[in-house]
Amino acid sequence: MSRRNLIVGNWKMHGTVSESLKRITALGRKLEDIGTTDVVVAPPHTALYSAAIAAQDTGIKVAAQNMHWEADGAYTGEVSATFLTEVGCEFVLIGHSERRKLFHEKDEQLNKKLHAALAHELGAIFCIGETNAEREAGQTFERLKEQLKIGLHELHIHDIEGLNIAYEPVWAIGTGNTATTEQINEVHNWIRAYLEKNFDGPTANSIRLLYGGSVKPENAKSLIACENVDGLLVGGASLDPDDFVAIIEAVA
């Protein structure tokens, strides 16, 4: 099955509304033809509405960096899936390692978020990955299995449309230490096999697997060439429109 490549720029807590608009306008101008690649940017919540409007007619789609699983209620500081779709979001990051580490998000909570996101037809980008200590201790696959088992709990074949999984080794994020293609092949092939074991073949094969962790224009081509890499999740390099466009073009 052929899967469309997906390139996601995670802008984290960088950018006011006007800065985000400047970035998205520059991207729209530089990206003349994104062809068959899906391009998504994730600005801070405050910029989502204007970013989605600015992205119209560019082919770029907008993602939120987080959401709550409930529809509404007494959850100070949170936003729900319906709020996100209302402002034009089509994707959402779930379980980024910074959410897990700094905000103590647990696999069980991420499972609820995935259920809610997919039920509202948001493309979910579910982030998993091991820490350096886990890799050194030979626990990489144990940790990934736990994240997948709990994160995807009770998601059935008909729920899965719109699910993307991003393998982001924590030790590679923002460090300049990109995982090697051997490491990425080993993990991505293992994730695909895990999905095939737990879903039927066509469903497992419809899920896009992204790699994230110090992706740059110079390494994007070799990363996307890995058999089970269907896209890239880009942090730092997505803040510079020239670098992000160079990554997208390398993939296209």
Ligand code: PEP
């Ligand atoms: C990220 O934040 O998801 C990420 C991969 O960051 P960077 O590209 O800067 O390593």
